[in-house]
Structures are given as structure tokens and as C-alpha cells.
Amino acid sequence: MKHYTIPRVVTKLLLPLILLFALYVQFHGDYGPGGGFQAGVIFGAGFILYALIYGLDKARRLMPPQVLRVGVSLGVLIYAGVGLLGLLLGGQYLDYNVLDSHDPAHGQHLGILLVELGVGITVSSVMVTIFYAFAGRGR
Amino acid sequence: MQILGHFNYWIFIILMMCGFYMVIASDNLIKKLVGLGIFQTSVFILYISMGKITGGTAPIVIDKAVVYSNPLPHVLILTAIVVGVATTSLGLALVVRIQEAYGTIEADEILAQDRDDSL
Amino acid sequence: MIAHLPALQVVIPLVSAPLCALLPAGRPAWLAAMTASWLAFLIAALLLYQVLAHGPISYLMGGWPVPWGIEYRVDALNAYMLLIVAAIGAIVASFGRTVVEQRLSLPVNKHPWFYTAYLLCLTGLLGITVTGDAFNVFVFLEISALSSYALISVGRDRRALVAAYQYLVMGTVGATFILIGIGLLYVMTGTLNMGDLAARLPAVSGTRTVRAAFAFLTVGTAIKLALFPLHLWLPNAYAYAPSPVAAFLAATATKVAIYVMLRFFFTVFGVQFSFETMQLDKILLPLSLVGIVSASLVAIFQTNVKRMLAYSSVAQIGYMMLGVSLVSVAGLTASISHLFNHALIKGSLFMALGCVSYRVGAARLERMAGVGRSMPWTMGAFVIGGLSLIGVPLTAGFVSKWYLIVGALEKGWWPVAVLVLATSLLAVVYIWRVVEVAYFKPAPEGLKVREAPLALLIPTWALALANLYFGLDTSLNAGVARLAAQGLLGGAP
Numbered sequence: 162m163k164h165y166t167i168p169r170v171v172t173k174l175l176l177p178l179i180l181l182f183a184l185y186v187q188f189h190g191d192y193g194p195g196g197g198f199q200a201g202v203i204f205g206a207g208f209i210l211y212a213l214i215y216g217l218d219k220a221r222r223l224m225p226p227q228v229l230r231v232g233v234s235l236g237v238l239i240y241a242g243v244g245l246l247g248l249l250l251g252g253q254y255l256d257y258n259v260l261d262s263h264d265p266a267h268g269q270h271l272g273i274l275l276v277e278l279g280v281g282i283t284v285s286s287v288m289v290t291i292f293y294a295f296a297g298r299g300r
Numbered sequence: 301m302q303i304l305g306h307f308n309y310w311i312f313i314i315l316m317m318c319g320f321y322m323v324i325a326s327d328n329l330i331k332k333l334v335g336l337g338i339f340q341t342s343v344f345i346l347y348i349s350m351g352k353i354t355g356g357t358a359p360i361v362i363d364k365a366v367v368y369s370n371p372l373p374h375v376l377i378l379t380a381i382v383v384g385v386a387t388t389s390l391g392l393a394l395v396v397r398i399q400e401a402y403g404t405i406e407a408d409e410i411l412a413q414d415r416d417d418s419l
Numbered sequence: 420m421i422a423h424l425p426a427l428q429v430v431i432p433l434v435s436a437p438l439c440a441l442l443p444a445g446r447p448a449w450l451a452a453m454t455a456s457w458l459a460f461l462i463a464a465l466l467l468y469q470v471l472a473h474g475p476i477s478y479l480m481g482g483w484p485v486p487w488g489i490e491y492r493v494d495a496l497n498a499y500m501l502l503i504v505a506a507i508g509a510i511v512a513s514f515g516r517t518v519v520e521q522r523l524s525l526p527v528n529k530h531p532w533f534y535t536a537y538l539l540c541l542t543g544l545l546g547i548t549v550t551g552d553a554f555n556v557f558v559f560l561e562i563s564a565l566s567s568y569a570l571i572s573v574g575r576d577r578r579a580l581v582a583a584y585q586y587l588v589m590g591t592v593g594a595t596f597i598l599i600g601i602g603l604l605y606v607m608t609g610t611l612n613m614g615d616l617a618a619r620l621p622a623v624s625g626t627r628t629v630r631a632a633f634a635f636l637t638v639g640t641a642i643k644l645a646l647f648p649l650h651l652w653l654p655n656a657y658a659y660a661p662s663p664v665a666a667f668l669a670a671t672a673t674k675v676a677i678y679v680m681l682r683f684f685f686t687v688f689g690v691q692f693s694f695e696t697m698q699l700d701k702i703l704l705p706l707s708l709v710g711i712v713s714a715s716l717v718a719i720f721q722t723n724v725k726r727m728l729a730y731s732s733v734a735q736i737g738y739m740m741l742g743v744s745l746v747s748v749a750g751l752t753a754s755i756s757h758l759f760n761h762a763l764i765k766g767s768l769f770m771a772l773g774c775v776s777y778r779v780g781a782a783r784l785e786r787m788a789g790v791g792r793s794m795p796w797t798m799g800a801f802v803i804g805g806l807s808l809i810g811v812p813l814t815a816g817f818v819s820k821w822y823l824i825v826g827a828l829e830k831g832w833w834p835v836a837v838l839v840l841a842t843s844l845l846a847v848v849y850i851w852r853v854v855e856v857a858y859f860k861p862a863p864e865g866l867k868v869r870e871a872p873l874a875l876l877i878p879t880w881a882l883a884l885a886n887l888y889f890g891l892d893t894s895l896n897a898g899v900a901r902l903a904a905q906g907l908l909g910g911a912p
Contacts, residue, residue: 234437241434254426255481291389383561387591394584401577
């Protein structure tokens with residue numbers, strides 16, 4: 162893709178917007194349409210676009226596979242950790258009400274935010290990992 | 301009008317059968333996966349269309365709306381979409397490794413090679 | 420913490436799976452997997468004890484009341500299934516580390532992912548069993564299925580890849596059918612909680628939608644549990660998977676699918692709808708009989724012993740479905756106790772074969788000549804498992820065959836009882852072929868075969884001895900199965 166100037170420039174222009182939109186979908190997910198799955202896919206798609214245009218090696222430098230490996234696991238651990246936290250604070254598993262002892266509604270808000278963050282991290286890491294696995298095969 | 305009124309179910313059934321036919325009839329492992337994808341997607345349509353309520357708005361709290369569409373099927377099917385993505389990528393990964401091991405992704409050629417092995 | 424056991428049952432393997440992926444290859448990842456699976460076994464044992472002492476347990480996820488939230492509901496049948504899955508999971512995880520890893524077609528740095536997939540598979544199977552929410556069943560079904568495709572594909576034979584691919588296509592079709600069935604039920608009732616579904620379904624049970632849902636669920640679960648003639652994915656998947664994976668899947672995955680079928684037929688749809696309105700027993704009975712006979716005959720002609728055991732699994736699934744189609748307490752007791760006994764039998768047989776193929780290189784019949792003398796302990800465990808498979812008295816396999824015959828005679832179906840006895844003779848034939856080659860054929864010249872290492876023998880013998888123990892003390896395998904059967908026939912759990 163070295164000689165194609167237009168896709169390279171357009172990618173550079175679009176990339177911040179894509180990532181920003183992913184973050185918007187992620188953190189607006191508790192009040193509007195959105196959430197971790199969608200945001201994770203959009204975030205991962207940004208990296209995949211970068212890898213398609215600038216090559217796998219550059220993408221791997223930007224987002225190393227070791228980081229992705231941690232990301233894949235970390236998201237699940239955040240999700241399950243929030244659930245266990247609710248359990249330790251005296252509620253049921255994944256009970257967000259107990260996360261804030263004064264205001265259960267705020268607890269719900271906090272809980273869903275953290276859980277969706279975990280989902281987002283895992284989904285975006287998995288998407289990029291799958292892309293690396295296929296693109297890097299047979300090289 | 302009864303038949304046209306259920307057009308979402310007709311689309312679901314037609315897509316499902318197209319996908320299912322591809323899974324059964326094609327010999328190429330990737331085409332089988334494409335069929336499997338269509339087959340799964342048809343179920344997404346079944347779920348999403350069943351949540352629609354005539355005259356209902358998107359399930360977001362706003363002042364004017366009284367009737368909301370049912371958001372639960374959408375949430376359920378989000379999970380199934382993720383499952384579909386996982387299935388497709390796992391299937392494609394297997395096809396890549398089958399291609400590396402056998403040098404072909406045609407089901408009948410793979411079978412023929414296996415038969416030679418066991419003789 | 421005791422009150423949270425139903426959630427922890429699923430959460431502990433679920434949390435350990437990503438932890439395994441982060442740990443370095445070798446001992447740490449294996450230790451994490453083993454600790455998690457033994458903890459899951461401990462929890463399952465505690466749950467069974469609690470259910471037997473105090474009755475069914477209901478756990479509300481996130482504190483949301485039924486039917487809005489997801490409910491985890493444990494009654495005698497669930498608790499019994501959880502114990503089977505967790506026990507096999509723990510014993511298979513203890514199967515010698517270095518030996519197992521040596522037989523994988525994975526580079527060493529990817530070995531932790533094997534344990535991740537294993538724990539995810541365990542999570543999925545435990546989740547299907549513990550949950551009381553119909554859609555949750557589908558989610559956990561796919562978690563366990565996707566990880567089991569990955570587990571099968573790491574076998575060293577390249578045919579493992581094709582087997583995993585075939586299983587993936589069949590399994591996805593089956594799971595999607597189940598998804599359609601659940602969707603149609605939701606359309607008619609507006610609920611996904613199993614108890615609530617059971618309460619609301621009778622009002623709409625005359626509609627075509629509910630009947631279509633019933634058909635989709637039947638075919639979907641039949642693919643998943645490998646009921647004849649939908650069993651074609653199973654023999655290759657078990658034959659080319661690594662031995663511990665084959666032992667784990669043969670002992671748990673199809674059993675859990677049978678559990679799903681029982682749950683939907685008896686608890687959700689109810690006995691009256693499933694067996695009187697839809698007359699399901701009239702379909703299940705011939706299919707299971709043909710399955711038993713044909714799969715047993717095919718098993719006799721296999722030269723790959725793992726494939727032989729896989730076909731024998733299809734036949735054994737036929738026995739379980741035969742018990743279901745009797746629709747009586749004795750028949751269901753036979754089915755449910757055979758879930759337990761067959762898990763012990765196939766677990767010990769596949770693990771003994773794992774020991775053999777570790778030493779002689781392959782599980783082919785001609786390679787096993789003389790191993791009876793060079794590997795006496797391994798083949799001893801194989802023979803005990805084989806006797807139990809045949810259903811010789813004083814072994815676990817006898818218990819379920821006994822109830823099956825009693826159930827058939829209760830109904831006056833003596834030809835069925837005769838057929839059960841006759842097909843046991845077919846099992847004698849295929850087990851005898853292995854025993855004959857292993858004990859009475861001289862080992863090939865110059866081939867030195869040593870006994871399997873202790874790390875493999877201990878878990879194998881644990882299961883083999885369990886076969887003998889539960890043949891004598893039937894309070895757990897038959898006693899609890901009877902309770903579960905009465906629970907299923909008595910209406911809602």
C-alpha cells in the first residue's frame with residue numbers, strides 16, 4: 162500500500178475519529194444505544210484498518226501481541242471481578258446495587274460502566290488478535 | 301393479507317433454507333461456512349423482528365413516546381451475533397490449518413486423501 | 420459464601436480460564452487449571468449435599484427477581500449432573516501434565532491456551548447444568564461447544580482438524596436450532612425463565628408455534644447429544660482428539676446435552692405435552708433401538724480402538740434415550756444413572772487408552788499386541804472399564820442396565836429387554852477383541868514397552884475403582900437418580 166497516497170491520508174484522518182467514536186459508544190452505552198460489544202468492535206476495526214493500510218509489522222509495533230494477550234484476559238477478569246466485588250460487599254453475584262452503599266442507582270451506573278469496560282477491552286483485543294492470527298499466518 | 305403480514309417470518313425461513321442448503325450441498329469448506337453464516341443470520345432476523353411493536357419507538361426514555369419496542373430480543377441476539385463471529389473465525393482458522401495440512405479445502409479431496417491414509 | 424455456591428460453581432472456572440492464559444507455560448498454567456477444576460468439584464459436592472438435605476436452591480443473579488433476572492436453580496437432577504461434570508473435569512485435569520502436553524500439536528508457548536480452552540469448556544458445561552434460564556442455556560452451550568472444537572483440533576493427527584470442522588458445522592446447526600426453539604417459546608410466552616415458561620406454556624400449547632419450537636428443540640438437542648442418525652460428527656471427533664480431551668468430552672459433553680433435553684421435555688414442556696400430545700416416545704424408542712444395534716455392530720469392525728469406543732458411546736447414548744422413551748420412574752432412573760455410570764466407564768476406558776497410546780504411539784488395534792503383559796496396570800483398568808461397559812454384575816454399568824430392564828418389563832415390553840441383553844453381548848465382542856490382542860497375541864520382536872507413568876495411572880485407576888465402588892454402593896448413582904427421576908415426572912422442579 163506504499164504507493165497509494167489517498168488511502169493512507171484518509172486512514173490517518175479517519176483513525177482518530179474512529180477511535181473517538183468507539184469511546185463515545187463505549188461510555189454512552191449506559192444511557193443510549195451502545196456498549197462494550199459495539200465499542201470494542203469499532204475500536205478493533207480502527208486498528209485493523211491501520212494494519213491493512215500500513216502493514217502488519219507497523220501495526221504489531223503499535224499494538225504488540227503481548228499487550229493483546231493481556232487485554233483478552235483482563236476484560237474477562239474485570240467483568241468477573243465486578244461480580245465478585247458485589248458478592249464480597251454482601252450482595253448477590255453481579256449485584257451492582259451494593260457497589261455504592263448510599264445510592265443504589267449510582268451503584269448500578271458504576272457497575273454497568275465497569276462491566277462494559279471489561280467487555281470493550283476483551284472484544285477489541287480479540288478482534289485485533291483474530292486479525293493478526295489470520296494475517297500473520299504463513300509469513 | 302395474512303401471508304404478507306408475516307413477511308419477516310418468510311424472509312427468515314427463506315434465508316435459513318438458503319444457508320442450510322449451502323451447508324449441505326457445497327463441497328468447499330469455506331462455502332459451507334458462508335452458508336452457516338447465512339443460516340445463523342436468519343435467526344438474528346427472527347429475533348430482531350419479533351421485538352418490534354407496531355407504532356413503538358426505539359426503547360430510549362424520551363418524553364413523547366408511550367409505546368416502546370421490546371429491547372430484550374435485541375440484547376439476546378447481540379450475544380448470538382458474538383457467538384456467530386466466534387464460530388466463523390474458529391471455522392476459518394480450522395480451514396486455514398486444513399489447507400496447510402492437506403493442500404486442499406474441497407471436502408471430497410480431503411476424504412480421498414484420508415481414505416488413502418487408512419489403506 | 421455457602422449461599423453463593425451456585426454462582427461460584429461457574430465463576431471459579433470462568434475466572435481461572437483467562438488467568439491460565441496469562442500464566443507462563445508449563446507447571447503454573449496446569450496447576451491453575453487443576454486447582455480450579457478441583458475447587459469446582461468441591462463446590463458441586465457441597466451443592467449436592469445441600470440439595471439432598473434442604474431441597475432445591477434458587478440463586479438470583481444480580482439480585483434481580485424471577486422472571487426478569489437470570490435464575491440459577493439447582494435441584495436433585497442439576498446437582499447430580501454438576502457432580503458428574505465437575506468430577507470428570509477434576510480427574511481429567513489431573514492426568515499427567517508433561518504427557519498430555521507432549522501429545523498436543525501446539526508450540527510450547529501456546530500450551531496455556533489449551534488449559535484456557537479446557538476451563539472454558541468446563542465453565543460452559545457447568546453453566547448449562549446450573550442455569551434456570553432458557554437463553555442462558557444457549558450461551559453456555561456455545562461456550563462449551565466452541566472451546567471443545569478448539570480442544571479437538573489440537574490432536575496430533577491431521578484428521579483431527581477435519582473432525583473438529585465437521586463437529587463445528589453440525590454443532591452450530593444444532594445450537595442454532597435450539598436458539599430458534601427458544602426464540603419461538605419467547606414469542607409465545609414472553610419469558611425465558613424455565614419455571615415461568617412451564618407455568619405459561621399450557622395456556623398456549625395448542626398453537627403451531629409451540630409445536631414448531633418443540634420440534635426445533637428436539638432436533639437441536641438430538642444433534643448435540645449425537646442421537647442416531649444425527650451422530651455422524653461424534654466418532655471422528657473422539658477418535659482424533661487428544662486422549663484426555665476425548666475422555667472429558669465423552670464423559671460430559673453428550674451427557675449435558677441429554678440433560679438439556681430432559682430439562683426441556685419434562686420440566687419446561689411437561690410430560691403431558693411432550694409424550695401425550697406430541698408422542699415423542701414413539702420417535703425416540705425406534706431411533707434409540709436402531710442406534711444401539713447399529714452402532715454396536717459398527718464398533719465391532721473398527722481397527723482404531725478410540726473410534727471403536729466412540730461408536731460404543733453412540734450405542735450407550737441409545738440406552739439412555741431408551742430409558743427416556745419408557746417415560747417411567749424406572750426408565751428415567753436407568754437413563755440418569757447411566758449418565759453417571761457411563762461417564763465413569765468411558766472416562767476410565769479413554770484414559771487407559773491414553774496411557775497405551777502414550778507408550779506404543781497409537782491407539783490402533785494391531786499396535787496393542789502384547790501390551791497386556793508389558794502394561795498390566797493400564798490394561799487392568801481397561802478391563803474393569805470394559806466389564807462395566809458390558810454390564811457385568813458388581814460393576815457400575817450393571818446398575819443402569821438393571822433398571823433399564825426392570826423399566827422395560829414393567830411396561831411389558833419384553834422384546835426391548837431381550838434386545839438390551841443381546842446388545843450387551845455385542846459389547847462383549849468388541850471389548851474382547853481388544854483384550855484378545857492385548858493379552859494373547861505375542862508382542863512384536865524387539866519392541867520394548869514399559870508401564871505407563873504413575874501420573875497417568877493414578878487418575879485412570881481412580882475412575883476404574885469408582886466403577887467397582889458404585890457397582891456395590893448404589894446410593895449415589897441410582898439413589899439420587901431415582902430422586903431426580905421422580906422430580907422430573909412430578910412436574911415443575
